[in-house]
Amino acid sequence: MAKLTFRTDNCKGCGLCVDVCPKKVLQLAPDKINKRGHHPVEAARPDDCIGCGSCAIMCPDFIIKVER
Amino acid sequence: MIVYDKPHALLDVPLHYCPGCLHGVVHKLVAEVIDELGIEGKTIGIAPVGCSVMAYDYFACDMIEAAHGRAPAVATGVKRADPTKVVFTYQGDGDLASIGMAETVHAAARNENITVIFINNAIYGMTGGQMAPTSLVGQVTQTSPYGRDPKLCGYPIRVCELLSELEGPEYLERVTVNSIPHIRAAKKAIKKAFMNQIEGKGFSLIEVVSSCPTNWGMTPQNALKWIEEKMLPYYPLGVYKDRSNGEVKK
Amino acid sequence: MADKVLMKGNEAIAEAAIKAGCRHYFGYPITPQTEVAAYMAKRMPKIGGTFLQAESEIAAINMVYGVASAGLRVMTSSSSPGISLKGEGISYLAGADLPALVVNVQRGGPGLGGIQPSQSDYFQSTRGGGHGDYHMIVLAPSSVQEMAELTVKAFELADKYRMTAMVLADGTMGQMMEPVSLDFDVTPPPEKPWATTGTEMKRKHNIVNSLSLVPEELEKLNIARFERYEQVKQNETRYEEYMMDDAEIAIAAFGIAARVSKNAVNEARKRGVKVGLIRPITLWPFPEAPFKKAAEHVKQIISVELNMGQMIEDVRLASECKVPVTLCNRVGGMIPSPEQVLDAILKASK
Numbered sequence: 001m002a003k004l005t006f007r008t009d010n011c012k013g014c015g016l017c018v019d020v021c022p023k024k025v026l027q028l029a030p031d032k033i034n035k036r037g038h039h040p041v042e043a044a045r046p047d048d049c050i051g052c053g054s055c056a057i058m059c060p061d062f063i064i065k066v067e068r
Numbered sequence: 069m070i071v072y073d074k075p076h077a078l079l080d081v082p083l084h085y086c087p088g089c090l091h092g093v094v095h096k097l098v099a100e101v102i103d104e105l106g107i108e109g110k111t112i113g114i115a116p117v118g119c120s121v122m123a124y125d126y127f128a129c130d131m132i133e134a135a136h137g138r139a140p141a142v143a144t145g146v147k148r149a150d151p152t153k154v155v156f157t158y159q160g161d162g163d164l165a166s167i168g169m170a171e172t173v174h175a176a177a178r179n180e181n182i183t184v185i186f187i188n189n190a191i192y193g194m195t196g197g198q199m200a201p202t203s204l205v206g207q208v209t210q211t212s213p214y215g216r217d218p219k220l221c222g223y224p225i226r227v228c229e230l231l232s233e234l235e236g237p238e239y240l241e242r243v244t245v246n247s248i249p250h251i252r253a254a255k256k257a258i259k260k261a262f263m264n265q266i267e268g269k270g271f272s273l274i275e276v277v278s279s280c281p282t283n284w285g286m287t288p289q290n291a292l293k294w295i296e297e298k299m300l301p302y303y304p305l306g307v308y309k310d311r312s313n314g315e316v317k318k
Numbered sequence: 319m320a321d322k323v324l325m326k327g328n329e330a331i332a333e334a335a336i337k338a339g340c341r342h343y344f345g346y347p348i349t350p351q352t353e354v355a356a357y358m359a360k361r362m363p364k365i366g367g368t369f370l371q372a373e374s375e376i377a378a379i380n381m382v383y384g385v386a387s388a389g390l391r392v393m394t395s396s397s398s399p400g401i402s403l404k405g406e407g408i409s410y411l412a413g414a415d416l417p418a419l420v421v422n423v424q425r426g427g428p429g430l431g432g433i434q435p436s437q438s439d440y441f442q443s444t445r446g447g448g449h450g451d452y453h454m455i456v457l458a459p460s461s462v463q464e465m466a467e468l469t470v471k472a473f474e475l476a477d478k479y480r481m482t483a484m485v486l487a488d489g490t491m492g493q494m495m496e497p498v499s500l501d502f503d504v505t506p507p508p509e510k511p512w513a514t515t516g517t518e519m520k521r522k523h524n525i526v527n528s529l530s531l532v533p534e535e536l537e538k539l540n541i542a543r544f545e546r547y548e549q550v551k552q553n554e555t556r557y558e559e560y561m562m563d564d565a566e567i568a569i570a571a572f573g574i575a576a577r578v579s580k581n582a583v584n585e586a587r588k589r590g591v592k593v594g595l596i597r598p599i600t601l602w603p604f605p606e607a608p609f610k611k612a613a614e615h616v617k618q619i620i621s622v623e624l625n626m627g628q629m630i631e632d633v634r635l636a637s638e639c640k641v642p643v644t645l646c647n648r649v650g651g652m653i654p655s656p657e658q659v660l661d662a663i664l665k666a667s668k
Contacts, residue, residue: 002071009082010082010083012086012087012088013087014087014088014281014288015088015288015289016088016288016289016292019289020247020248036082038087051071052071053071053072054248056071056072056073057072057248057251057252058093058248058251059092059093060083060085060088060089060090060091060092060093060096061082061083061085061092062074062075062078062092062096064072065070065072065073065074066070066071066072066073067069067070067071068069068071
């Protein structure tokens with residue numbers, strides 16, 4: 001089982017992680033705004049995560065921790 | 069098992085960069101390499117003037133802020149003060165290839181035993197999007213509002229190719245970070261650049277073709293595509309010099 | 319009495335720097351200071367030091383910045399046009415509170431000017447020379463012995479106050495030979511816990527920096543720096559008074575101009591004219607006290623300079639314009655003769 005943890009407050013909502021995910025696990029939360037004023041990333045389909053780490057590798061703000 | 073987490077050599081502070089700016093990706097790669105080589109305690113980084121000016125607040129190792137373009141000269145001083153230390157500079161295209169070109173060329177010519185991380189995103193970001201020495205022909209910027217016209221301001225400079233003509237430098241490679249495979253390759257190059265220094269081989273420069281979504285006026289996603297479609301044809305990826313392999317790309 | 323050796327002023331600076339523990343020199347050739355670089359090029363490799371001919375004065379001062387960041391004694395030297403190029407780096411050294419030594423063996427200007435001696439960088443040196451609010455400690459030798467002694471002193475003061483110190487000489491001082499004793503006590507550098515020498519994973523990272531984007535913070539840094547400058551003013555102001563006790567006329571002169579003036583003072587005294595000399599040794603901080611005191615008992619002060627009148631402004635400020643201050647000068651690489659200074663004294667005595 002793969003596990004994703006987000007430093008949500010530091011997310012800038014650029015969405016690069018969303019695009020790079022091969023399983024379309026992530027989305028920018030449409031109904032949430034973090035303290036920086038961005039729609040932060042969230043795992044919309046966490047069960048589909050294969051723990052490849054691509055999202056974390058792409059994230060410029062190192063907000064994603066991936067465990068497997 | 070942890071697949072990915074923030075590297076230790078980066079402090080847990082928010083970066084000031086714009087959303088989707090790839091500086092953060094390159095910061096991570098440098099920090100991951102520092103972690104993997106176990107050199108944080110003896111590494112000194114030199115920050116430039118430009119968007120990454122505040123890199124000194126992000127890296128956990130000792131940091132020095134240099135005047136615009138002078139990072140290779142400052143790094144020379146730091147390295148000569150104690151050659152057992154690991155010294156890297158982190159510079160943008162305006163800093164390294166315009167105002168600091170003399171310092172860059174001469175540090176390379178001396179084969180100064182330092183590691184240079186060069187971010188080429190074809191624009192001045194910090195000051196709001198002016199033409200850089202690496203801006204492409206036709207590229208619209210604040211100071212080339214009708215597109216870069218070579219009749220007026222010449223052609224963009226290919227730094228790796230330029231430096232590869234020098235006898236001095238040990239290692240020159242151009243990479244990019246617009247996709248996962250490219251990021252993995254970039255990390256390998258950066259690691260080699262640090263290894264070269266540790267092994268006393270001399271000057272290594274990794275040119276990272278990067279983006280500036282804000283000043284390019286694009287979404288971060290389109291900026292990644294623009295790297296692929298516009299930047300890479302003019303700035304081909306690859307190793308331009310690797311003295312230990314006797315490899316010189318022409 | 320220690321043995322003396324015959325040395326050029328420029329060589330005395332270089333050897334004294336080595337005695338002071340400086341093992342890193344970065345420079346770029348320019349007349350009339352090139353002997354400093356040539357001397358260092360010979361000596362440094364023999365004592366495990368670094369001599370590096372940089373690609374420009376700009377690069378040289380930034381290499382100095384790097385070594386200073388690492389906490390070691392370090393120097394560069396140049397002459398007037400080269401010092402202008404170093405101005406950027408000197409400002410950054412000041413902004414980052416780094417200790418370093420810059421030697422300026424002045425030549426005539428502006429622009430490319432000439433290669434003969436001058437004192438026309440007085441303003442540039444004493445006001446900082448680069449952008450922003452800052453000072454350097456400026457030491458002005460007037461003999462080869464002082465070239466050596468003040469070089470050592472400059473390193474000590476730079477370390478003590480985390481400032482750039484400048485030895486401000488001129489083409490004559492650099493080129494002339496005199497017997498010099500190099501037997502002096504050197505205060506070793508203090509601990510530098512702020513230096514960027516690597517964390518060794520034992521402390522928080524050190525940052526050497528001059529950027530501060532929050533105005534309130536930058537203001538505080540500037541004020542704190544000037545509080546330190548006040549300490550320098552109180553503790554480190556240096557000057558020589560010569561025959562000032564009963565003087566009715568005072569000469570103000572530093573460096574080579576002071577040597578010439580001393581001869582003129584001696585000659586005038588032989589003729590019964592009560593004239594004395596105040597020789598600032600630190601140009602910044604400027605020795606205000608002796609001029610303030612002199613203004614109480616002299617009728618005129620003559621500022622003898624190798625420029626169009628630069629130190630004269632500080633002399634007027636220090637003497638609070640209580641007595642006339644006149645200029646006796648030559649420029650463009652010319653040096654006032656003792657006769658010219660004597661004439662000025664005799665004219666003032668009438």
